[in-house]
Amino acid sequence: MAEQPGTLLYYLKRSTEFLEKKEIPNPRVDAEWLLSDLLGLPRIKLYSQFEMPLSPKEIDLYRERIVERSKRKPVAYITGKKGFHQFEYFVSEDVLIPRPETEELVDFLMKQKETLANEFPNGIQIWDLCSGSGCIGLSLSQLLKPNLVVLSDISEKAIETSKTNADKYKLTDVQFYVSSLDNSLPNELRFDVIVSNPPYIPESEKKDIMPDVLEYEPHLALFVSDILSFHRELFDSVKRRLKPGGWFLMETHPGYIQELETLANRLGFVSSKKILDSSNKERFLFLKTESKFES
Numbered sequence: 001m002a003e004q005p006g007t008l009l010y011y012l013k014r015s016t017e018f019l020e021k022k023e024i025p026n027p028r029v030d031a032e033w034l035l036s037d038l039l040g041l042p043r044i045k046l047y048s049q050f051e052m053p054l055s056p057k058e059i060d061l062y063r064e065r066i067v068e069r070s071k072r073k074p075v076a077y078i079t080g081k082k083g084f085h086q087f088e089y090f091v092s093e094d095v096l097i098p099r100p101e102t103e104e105l106v107d108f109l110m111k112q113k114e115t116l117a118n119e120f121p122n123g124i125q126i127w128d129l130c131s132g133s134g135c136i137g138l139s140l141s142q143l144l145k146p147n148l149v150v151l152s153d154i155s156e157k158a159i160e161t162s163k164t165n166a167d168k169y170k171l172t173d174v175q176f177y178v179s180s181l182d183n184s185l186p187n188e189l190r191f192d193v194i195v196s197n198p199p200y201i202p203e204s205e206k207k208d209i210m211p212d213v214l215e216y217e218p219h220l221a222l223f224v225s226d227i228l229s230f231h232r233e234l235f236d237s238v239k240r241r242l243k244p245g246g247w248f249l250m251e252t253h254p255g256y257i258q259e260l261e262t263l264a265n266r267l268g269f270v271s272s273k274k275i276l277d278s279s280n281k282e283r284f285l286f287l288k289t290e291s292k293f294e295s
Contacts, residue, residue: 008035009050011059015066022070030075034065037079072212084135087142089165094157095133096221101277102197105251105284106139108275109193113144119245120192123147127189127241129181129196129234130154132221134162136195141171146193152177152185155220181237190243197251198234199224227253231260235267238287245291254281261285 004010012031019027036043038061054062068078076082076097081090084098085106091097109116116124124146128137131151141149149171151162156178166174177184203223206214213222224230231252238248248269252260261272269287277283 004051006053007050008039008046008052008054011035011054011062012046012050015062018066019070024069024072030069031066033075034069034078035062037081038062038065072215074212074216077216082133082135085139085143087135087139087169089133089135089138090161090168091133092157092161093216094155094218095161096197096217098133098135101279101283102136102251104277105195105197105249106136106143108284108286109140109195109249110143116144116193116247124192125190126150127152127191127194129194129238130198130221131162132158132197134165136197138162138165138169138171138174140195141166141174142169147173149174150177150185150189150191151175152179152182154178154180155218158218158221181233182241185241189241191241192243192246194238194242194246194248195250196234196238196248199230200227200251200253200256202227202253202256227256228259228263232263232267235264235269239268239289242289244289246289248285248287248289250285250287251283252285254283257282257285 012035015031016028019031024030032043032046036046038058041049065078069075074097076091077093081088082098085103089098125148126137126140126146127150129152131137131153134151137149137151140146151174153159159176159178163176179185199220199222201223203225206223242248257274261274264287265272270290271288273286274282275284275286
C-alpha cells in the first residue's frame with residue numbers, strides 16, 4: 001500500500017525505520033503499540049485505519065514517544081501501563097514492568113484452585129511479598145476471591161502504584177504495607193498462601209542485562225548483592241508468617257534455584273518443588289510448611 005504523507009501509515013513506517021536505525025528490537029511492534037495507545041485504538045485496528053490523517057498534536061506526541069523509545073525507554077514506561085494476565089496495570093519507573101513469566105506464577109495457582117479450596121476450606125489469606133505494581137496479588141484477588149490480600153514492598157512509591165491499581169479495579173479486601181520483608185506487618189498477620197517475585201539477579205550479572213532494563217527499571221526490585229543471604233532472610237519471614245500447611249510460591253533465578261531449594265529445606269520447609277516456565281527454565285520454587293496434622 002502506497003502511503004500518503006500525513007497519514008497513520010506514513011508516520012508508522014517512518015517511525016519503524018527510525019527505531020530500526022537505532023537498533024531497537026521489534027521496531028514495528030513498538031511503533032504500533034505506541035501509536036495504538038496514543039490514539040486509543042486496539043493495535044489490530046491500526047490496519048483498517050492506515051489512510052487516517054493524524055492531527056498536528058498527534059504527530060508531535062507520537063514523535064516524542066518514538067524518540068523516548070529510541071533512547072531505550074521501555075514501551076510500558078512511555079504509555080504508563082502494561083497488560084498482565086487478564087488485566088492492565090499502571091506502571092512507572094518506580095516498579096518493575098510485569099513479565100510474561102510472572103503470569104505463569106498466577107496461572108499455576110489458578111490450576112490449583114480446587115486443591116486450594118480443599119486445603120483451605122474457610123477461604124484463604126494471601127500475602128504478595130515484594131509486590132511492586134501489585135500485579136500478582138491484585139490479579140489473585142480478582143481470580144481466586146480470597147478473604148484477604150496483603151501487598152508489601154520496601155518502596156513507598158511502589159505501594160502508591162499498587163494502591164492506584166487496586167482503586168482501578170475497585171478492590172477493597174486488600175491491605176498495603178511499606179515494609180522490608182515482614183518487618184512492618186502487624187504481628188498477628190498469618191497467611192495460607194504467600195507469593196513473591198523478589199529481586200534475584202546477583203549484582204555481578206549487571207553487565208549482562210539489556211540497557212532497556214538496566215537504565216530504567218528499579219535496581220532495588222532487580223538486584224541483590226548476596227542472593228543466598230537475602231533469600232535466607234526472605235525464607236525466615238515467610239516461615240514466620242505462613243500458617244501450618246501454608247504454601248509459598250516464588251519466582252527466582254534458574255541458575256540458583258537448586259541452592260535456594262536446599263536452603264529452604266534446611267530452614268524447615270517440608271515440601272519443595274521446582275516448576276518450569278514456558279521456556280523450560282526452572283523459574284519457580286513451590287514450598288510448603290508442615291501442617292498441624294504432620295509429625
